[in-house]
Amino acid sequence: MKTHRLVQNFSGYRALICALPERSTEALAPTLKKLGLQSELIGHSPAAPVVLPFENINADRDILFIDGDMTLPMDWRCLRGAGRSALPPAPVVGLVGIEAPSRLKALLLLGATAFLAKPVYGGAVYSALFLGVNEYNRKEILVDAVDVLYEKRRRRAVVIKAVVSLMNIRNIDEDVAYDLLRKESMRARLSIEDYCEYMLGLRQEQDKNENAHGERQALKG
CATH class of the missing domain: 1.10.10 (Arc Repressor Mutant, subunit A)
Structure with a gap:
């Protein structure tokens, strides 16, 4: 079982940004670079489906930024594992433009542990990273503990x-x-x-x- 570790330095992390290139998010990648993260934009055209490299996603180094306003086709169900307590393969930060309850709920169901409002301002990115990653790590420990208890009960x-x-x-x-x-x-x-x-x-x-x-x-x- 993992022990809780508070992550404060994100240098060396990789940001997978699931969003269309637009002015509201153009400050995200440069800010992430200043914080030491490598950014990869996934989904470059309105007609192209979003394909996440699940086989290469590592929760200890990757962070997913998912635009709640995005309408690209994607099977979001594959982002979550089996079971009600399953976590996504890496921390998820939801990008929020339209604050509709349905879109916020969708991001929560995808496992978002932090939100970043659009248009993105550089000063807000670190706080979203800090909350998103550390809350994900805390949930991961809780899920592991629950799994151990279920196994002991079985x-x-x-x-x-x-x-x-x-x-x-x-x-x-x-x-x-x-x-x-x-x-x-x-x-x-x-x-x-x-x-x-x-x-x-x-x-x-x-x-x-x-x-x-x-x-x-x-x-x-």
């Missing part, structure tokens, strides 16, 4: 099976069984879920060997 069934198995084998109650499993997992330096999977696997293998031995004895008899 694997609780394994723990329950192991507790019941140990209760039957040793004739003990569930609290004692769980405490034994917890101590053994700590001794083995495994999570309790991993240890229970290991224990159940050994038990299944033992039962399989005993059944095979019983079948051989029956054939001999």
Whole structure:
């Protein structure tokens, strides 16, 4: 899991600007250059579709600037991964000209964590970068934490099976069984879920060997 790091220097980052060349955004690229970012304009003509280089996008170095007023054809759904908590492949800064709720909502759904009003003024760009990147990093940590919790919840069934198995084998109650499993997992330096999977696997293998031995004895008899 990533640790939170506050990004203040954006030198070496790459800005992917999804916008048509126009006067309202002409100050963006020069300002980004002064801040040490390399800019790439995506979508150069009204007839051309927007194609994002997803295979080359890196959240640790790239920032997407998406114009909420843009009408170019694009499958925006591919910007988000699967699941309600999925993040876009990199921080998104929404460029806002017409402040209609529908356009702001569309940018939020794309994962925008900051907005930059058009016409773009150089003095506002750094604040948008700072908020967009650091809020994205914060959300990424939260999403990772939620994924870990969901995975642990999914694997609780394994723990329950192991507790019941140990209760039957040793004739003990569930609290004692769980405490034994917890101590053994700590001794083995495994999570309790991993240890229970290991224990159940050994038990299944033992039962399989005993059944095979019983079948051989029956054939001999």
